[in-house]
Amino acid sequence: MLIVKKFGGTSVANKERIFNVARRCIEDYQAGHDVVVVLSAMGKYTDELIDMAKDINELPPKREMDMLFTIGEQMSVALMAMAMNKLGVPAISLNAFQVAMHSTSVYGNARLKRIDSERIRHELEARKIVIVTGFQGINKYDDYTTLGRGGSDTTAVALAAALHADKCEIYTDVDGVYTADPRKVPNARKLDAVTYDEMLELATLGAGVLHNRSVELAKKYGVRMVVRSSLNTSEGTVVRGGSKMEKMLVSGVAGDADTARVAIVGLKDEPGVAFKVFNALAKHNINIDMILQSVGRKGTKDISFTTNEESAEEAVKVINENFSDFESIDVDKKVAKVSIVGAGMQSNAGVAAKMFEALYDSNINIRMISTSEIRVTVLIDEDKMERAMGAVHDKFALGE
Amino acid sequence: MLIVKKFGGTSVANKERIFNVARRCIEDYQAGHDVVVVLSAMGKYTDELIDMAKDINELPPKREMDMLFTIGEQMSVALMAMAMNKLGVPAISLNAFQVAMHSTSVYGNARLKRIDSERIRHELEARKIVIVTGFQGINKYDDYTTLGRGGSDTTAVALAAALHADKCEIYTDVDGVYTADPRKVPNARKLDAVTYDEMLELATLGAGVLHNRSVELAKKYGVRMVVRSSLNTSEGTVVRGGSKMEKMLVSGVAGDADTARVAIVGLKDEPGVAFKVFNALAKHNINIDMILQSVGRKGTKDISFTTNEESAEEAVKVINENFSDFESIDVDKKVAKVSIVGAGMQSNAGVAAKMFEALYDSNINIRMISTSEIRVTVLIDEDKMERAMGAVHDKFALGE
Numbered sequence: 196m197l198i199v200k201k202f203g204g205t206s207v208a209n210k211e212r213i214f215n216v217a218r219r220c221i222e223d224y225q226a227g228h229d230v231v232v233v234l235s236a237m238g239k240y241t242d243e244l245i246d247m248a249k250d251i252n253e254l255p256p257k258r259e260m261d262m263l264f265t266i267g268e269q270m271s272v273a274l275m276a277m278a279m280n281k282l283g284v285p286a287i288s289l290n291a292f293q294v295a296m297h298s299t300s301v302y303g304n305a306r307l308k309r310i311d312s313e314r315i316r317h318e319l320e321a322r323k324i325v326i327v328t329g330f331q332g333i334n335k336y337d338d339y340t341t342l343g344r345g346g347s348d349t350t351a352v353a354l355a356a357a358l359h360a361d362k363c364e365i366y367t368d369v370d371g372v373y374t375a376d377p378r379k380v381p382n383a384r385k386l387d388a389v390t391y392d393e394m395l396e397l398a399t400l401g402a403g404v405l406h407n408r409s410v411e412l413a414k415k416y417g418v419r420m421v422v423r424s425s426l427n428t429s430e431g432t433v434v435r436g437g438s439k440m441e442k443m444l445v446s447g448v449a450g451d452a453d454t455a456r457v458a459i460v461g462l463k464d465e466p467g468v469a470f471k472v473f474n475a476l477a478k479h480n481i482n483i484d485m486i487l488q489s490v491g492r493k494g495t496k497d498i499s500f501t502t503n504e505e506s507a508e509e510a511v512k513v514i515n516e517n518f519s520d521f522e523s524i525d526v527d528k529k530v531a532k533v534s535i536v537g538a539g540m541q542s543n544a545g546v547a548a549k550m551f552e553a554l555y556d557s558n559i560n561i562r563m564i565s566t567s568e569i570r571v572t573v574l575i576d577e578d579k580m581e582r583a584m585g586a587v588h589d590k591f592a593l594g595e
Numbered sequence: 596m597l598i599v600k601k602f603g604g605t606s607v608a609n610k611e612r613i614f615n616v617a618r619r620c621i622e623d624y625q626a627g628h629d630v631v632v633v634l635s636a637m638g639k640y641t642d643e644l645i646d647m648a649k650d651i652n653e654l655p656p657k658r659e660m661d662m663l664f665t666i667g668e669q670m671s672v673a674l675m676a677m678a679m680n681k682l683g684v685p686a687i688s689l690n691a692f693q694v695a696m697h698s699t700s701v702y703g704n705a706r707l708k709r710i711d712s713e714r715i716r717h718e719l720e721a722r723k724i725v726i727v728t729g730f731q732g733i734n735k736y737d738d739y740t741t742l743g744r745g746g747s748d749t750t751a752v753a754l755a756a757a758l759h760a761d762k763c764e765i766y767t768d769v770d771g772v773y774t775a776d777p778r779k780v781p782n783a784r785k786l787d788a789v790t791y792d793e794m795l796e797l798a799t800l801g802a803g804v805l806h807n808r809s810v811e812l813a814k815k816y817g818v819r820m821v822v823r824s825s826l827n828t829s830e831g832t833v834v835r836g837g838s839k840m841e842k843m844l845v846s847g848v849a850g851d852a853d854t855a856r857v858a859i860v861g862l863k864d865e866p867g868v869a870f871k872v873f874n875a876l877a878k879h880n881i882n883i884d885m886i887l888q889s890v891g892r893k894g895t896k897d898i899s900f901t902t903n904e905e906s907a908e909e910a911v912k913v914i915n916e917n918f919s920d921f922e923s924i925d926v927d928k929k930v931a932k933v934s935i936v937g938a939g940m941q942s943n944a945g946v947a948a949k950m951f952e953a954l955y956d957s958n959i960n961i962r963m964i965s966t967s968e969i970r971v972t973v974l975i976d977e978d979k980m981e982r983a984m985g986a987v988h989d990k991f992a993l994g995e
Contacts, residue, residue: 210650250610251674252681259680262688263673266666273663274651280659281652288662292692293737314737337693337714 196361197319198223201233201329201351206366206425207271208238216366216425217278220324224284229319231358233329233351234275236267257302258338261331265291265339268328268347275326286324289314291331291339296350298332298340305332305340306408307349310357327354345406352409356416363418366425367404371432372397374593375448379581382594386446388433393446394420396536396570410434437538444546445537445591450584452531452577454484455507456563458499459514461491461522468496475517481506484532485565485574495522499563501574504528530562531580534572535587547571553590559583596761597719598623601633601729601751606766606825607671608638616766616825617678620724624684629719631758633729633751634675636667657702658738661731665691665739668728668747675726686724689714691731691739696750698732698740705732705740706808707749710757727754745806752809756816763818766825767804771832772797774993775848779981782994786846788833793846796936796970810834837938844946845937845991850980852931854884855907856962858899859914861891861922868896875917881906884932885965885974895922899963901974904928930962931980934972935987947971953990959983 200223202216216232224230236244244263248255255263272288279286291298294314298305318325329347332340342349348365355363372394375383389397391414398407404422413420413434423431462468469488476483484501491497502510507526514524540546547564550571554561559582563574575583588594600623602616616632624630636644644663648655655663672688679686691698694714698705718725729747732740742749748765755763772794775783789797791814798807804822813820813834823831862868869888876883884901891897902910907926914924940946947964950971954961959982963974975983988994 213651247670247674248677251613252677255677256680259673259676259688262676262690263670266669269666269669270647270663273659273666274647276659276662277648277652277655280656288659290662 197229197231197358199231199233199351199355199358199360199363200366201347201364202235202366202425203347204235204238204240205368207234207275213274213278214282217275217282217284219425221279221282221284224324230324231315231319231354231360232275232324232326233347233354234268234271234326235329235347236264237271237274240267240270261302261339261341264341265328265331268330272326272328279324279326284324285322286326287318288326288328289318290328291333294327296332296353298334298342300334300336300340302338302340304343305334307332307342307353310353312357315354315358343408345408348406348409349412352412352416352418352420355418356412361419362421363413364421364423364431365405365409366423368424368426369404369422370424370427370429371422372404372434372447374446375584375588376450379450380448380584380588380594383588384594385429386432387430388435389446390437390538391434392569393536393538394434396534396567397447397449405434444539445535445593446539447536448584448588448591448593449534449536450531450580451534452580453503453505454501454530454532454574454577455504455526455528456499456501456530456574457507457510457514457524457526458497459518459521459524460495460497461493462496462498462518463520464490464494464496469498472498472514472518473500475513476510479509479513481510481513485563485572487563501530501532501563529577530574531577532572532574533580533583533587534570535591536570538569540569540571549590550587553586554583557582557586559586597629597631597758599631599633599751599755599758599760599763600766601747601764602635602766602825603747604635604638604640605768607634607675613674613678614682617675617682617684619825621679621682621684624724630724631715631719631754631760632675632724632726633747633754634668634671634726635729635747636664637671637674640667640670661702661739661741664741665728665731668730672726672728679724679726684724685722686726687718688726688728689718690728691733694727696732696753698734698742700734700736700740702738702740704743705734707732707742707753710753712757715754715758742808745809748806748809749812752812752816752818752820755818756812760818762821763813764821764823764831765805765809766823768824768826769804769822770824770827770829771822772804772834772847774846775984775988776850779850780848780984780988780994783988784994785829786832787830788835789846790837790938791834792969793936793938794834796934796967797847797849805834844939845935845993846939847936848984848988848991848993849934849936850931850984851934852977852980853903853905854901854930854932854974854977855904855926855928856899856901856930856974857907857910857914857924857926858897859918859921859924860895860897861893862896862898862918863920864890864894864896869898872898872914872918873900875913876910879909879913881910881913885963885972887963901930901932901963929977930974931977932972932974933980933983933987934970935991936970938969940969940971949990950987953986954983957982957986959986 329350420434676688729750820834
């Protein structure tokens with residue numbers, strides 16, 4: 196079997212953890228598998244590099260910032276190779292140039308375009324564990340790029356796709372994907388498997404242990420992902436294709452308290468108003484989540500939308516700067532989103548109704564509703580979020 | 596003019612010094628010159644990396660050690676580019692892959708074979724200051740190598756040769772090359788120019804501000820080197836070709852107290868004895884300096900040689916393990932070498948005699964003598980080294 200294993204910064208933060216990771220990889224190697232390891236920079240090292248740069252130049256050129264960033268992963272992979280060597284196993288570290296990992300040109304937020312697999316295959320054939328720098332690529336100018344948030348997950352999936360790996364294991368500090376956040380819903384249960392689409396919805400809803408881009412890539416190339424803990428040997432959760440799994444309607448409940456509702460009241464009711472509002476917000480890179488448009492009094496329109504709390508004030512500023520033809524605008528940060536996700540609900544009516552019933556039984560008022568084919572999200576008062584999650588979790592018997 | 600400027604680790608050890616170097620480079624840039632800067636790792640960062648590695652593996656694979664080392668220079672060049680950008684000047688950092696700097700395969704002690712100048716020329720044409728990582732290369736396997744001691748000087752000279760630079764400035768913490776160490780000979784005088792050969796002899800004698808390999812390379816390609824201080828703007832010393840300079844017989848006096856004499860007494864007088872002794876020492880990488888062979892009592896041979904103090908005990912160990920057929924072996928660490936160097940002495944008889952006279956006048960006993968075409972070295976008691984240097988310096992009127 197060819198296995199790609201990805202470990203994040205906390206997993207390689209110190210000597211003890213580096214050896215811990217080394218031993219886990221060596222287990223697979225000694226079982227006869229080919230092992231490719233993807234690593235992030237150690238602990239908070241990337242933050243240290245940012246501080247170092249900002250001390251020299253508050254607005255460092257992004258090209259040079261990426262040149263600086265990439266040393267973090269190179270440090271991790273070299274030290275890991277030394278640790279494996281110390282444990283008597285041949286290992287070799289490779290950076291983005293050596294692999295090579297071709298990316299788009301955008302510094303700080305590049306996307307991988309193509310990975311040469313020749314060098315890695317050559318080293319695997321020599322029975323070495325191959326350790327690759329995550330998060331980085333090289334662009335057409337032969338410059339380093341970095342892949343943005345969650346970049347090392349993306350590196351791992353892209354490598355798994357290029358090498359036709361049998362699986363891509365993403366190691367985190369949780370045991371896998373749960374039916375709900377165990378800190379909020381005590382009887383939450385770990386799932387054995389979720390579909391790519393479910394995982395994507397969960398990631399978007401703030402319950403994500405994986406970054407969206409890596410899951411999208413895995414879906415595109417059919418890479419079998421496994422989310423598992425670096426702290427224990429439990430099996431984790433498989434993320435894979437297919438529409439119905441375990442015959443479950445709903446696979447998980449997610450809550451997100453970092454939500455604010457912005458309401459614009461009394462907009463003129465004429466064509467293009469909504470377009471103009473959301474176009475202005477998009478130009479300022481404000482991510483909008485749920486949208487509700489309703490008819491107001493006196494033939495006007497009311498538009499409400501949700502965004503994260505940090506963006507809410509800026510959204511209000513953008514609206515006030517670009518529009519004057521409305522009655523009032525207000526922000527409510529004391530709201531939260533609760534969502535159910537499940538590939539099974541595509542072909543099952545009544546799932547949304549069942550969720551609403553659970554909330555009604557618990558006397559929780561629903562303020563907005565948004566749905567996709569495999570997701571139902573409601574906006575409720577923030578202080579009722581955990582209670583709502585528990586009620587919905589019980590209603591669908593997810594803990595059983 | 597195209598100028599290559601090399602700054603060592605202490606010159607970029609902190610923010611203030613990085614900006615100091617940036618400003619010096621910008622002066623040349625703004626005067627209309629093309630500027631290529633070669634940097635070492637910041638301050639003691641390479642030592643920190645060694646500690647980090649040894650903590651994981653006392654004997655780390657050299658290939659991985661080089662992978663780790665190279666991040667040091669990459670950090671320096673990225674931060675320098677940010678500093679120049681902050682000062683409003685376009686700059687770009689390049690590592691060994693980006694240049695590319697092709698080297699031999701030996702990890703930890705590679706030699707540069709070929710430098711592609713295309714990328715650097717392209718960036719210079721775009722009127723950028725180009726900042727290159729010193730000390731590193733890439734070998735035929737596409738792996739990082741490092742160039743060993745003095746490696747960044749070698750990088751600078753090799754770049755100057757490849758780019759046909761007008762000069763290669765090596766910045767150090769001294770003003771240039773002196774007729775003797777100013778801490779030992781108070782009236783020592785800074786030289787305006789020395790030949791490559793003189794510089795090579797001086798470097799070998801422990802008076803070197805430049806590493807031998809860089810001077811050899813400069814000689815081979817006729818690169819005009821300038822040794823100057825990063826702390827002031829004094830002109831420094833030019834290192835260039837030609838045999839006679841300033842019509843001086845002797846250009847400098849060097850002393851080296853880190854010397855030990857090993858004497859093997861009563862070896863069998865048969866062919867090949869000396870070969871066997873020095874072959875055994877060479878196999879253990881013990882560098883031998885002066886050698887004296889004399890006829891001992893009863894038809895035996897005595898062989899004395901000098902090495903640095905650290906190697907002396909190991910040399911004794913090697914001799915005792917490989918030979919038994921001699922009377923005694925002893926080590927004397929209380930000795931020092933004093934040398935005169937000068938391209939002029941090639942064609943002038945009597946230079947050595949003049950040096951011996953100076954020592955005789957000062958009542959200093961000579962224990963061994965060794966000469967090359969442009970150098971005379973004597974071994975004397977260590978406690979008389981500074982007095983000997985002063986006497987010789989005065990005899991040749993080097994301070995005038």
